[in-house]
Amino acid sequence: MTGSTSSNVALWATFTAISFAVGYQFGLSKASSTKNSSAVILPLKKVKKGKLENDTDEEESENENESDEDEDIESTSLNDIPGEVRMALVIRQDLAMTKGKIAAQCCHAALSCFRHIATDPARASYNAVMAQRWLNAGQAKITLKCPDKFTMDELYAKAISLGVNATVIHDAGRTQIAAGSATVLGLGPAPKVVLDQITGDLKLY
Incomplete structure (x- = not known):
């Protein structure tokens, strides 16, 4: 019983560590993709006289x-x-x-x-x-x-x-x-x- 409990604790600790690592990497990639996408946002355009024009x-x-x-x-x-x-x-x-x-x-x-x-x-x-x-x-x-x-x-x-x-x-x-x-x-x-x-x-x- 004690061996089984120790095995369960070890398994739970391993699972937690893996989940943390995966979550951390996912968070980094999400932040990176958000940052990169914001850097390539094009300026807003408006419709004027039936055509698209820059807002300048x-x-x-x-x-x-x-x-x-x-x-x-x-x-x-x-x-x-x-x-x-x-x-x-x-x-x-x-x-x-x-x-x-x-x-x-x-x-x-x-x-x-x-x-x-x-x-x-x-x-x-x-x-x-x-x-x-x-x-x-x-x-x-x-x-x-x-x-x-x-x-x-x-x-x-x-x-x-x-x-x-x-x-x-x-x-x-x-x-x-x-x-x-x-x-x-x-x-x-x-x-x-x-x-x-x-x-x-x-x-x-």
């Missing part, structure tokens, strides 16, 4: 090669002007761009302005003091309306004359508008009082 604007996600071949503008003469420092993004209205297109072009302009003024000490436009003032104050940006290219050219010329960092974004022409079209004028970062001399007559976008 087509123009924002499209990889276009905008160019901004502008001269480097030396802006260190503005460093002693006190007050708020901001960036202005001037958007042409005659091109009738969609909101997504405008958002993408404004992003190009903002990044281009920042590259000109803050990323390469070898450039004449490099102005770490102005860039740091802008960064420290929250990177203020303002979007403004511009009626046409002629007005945009005038604004660009005025910015140069005042020593304000400026860039014009030209579209690659793959979607809505003709290749080479000037879409957005980026100005700054520069003191607000100086930018107002350039864009003071423009309306908010």
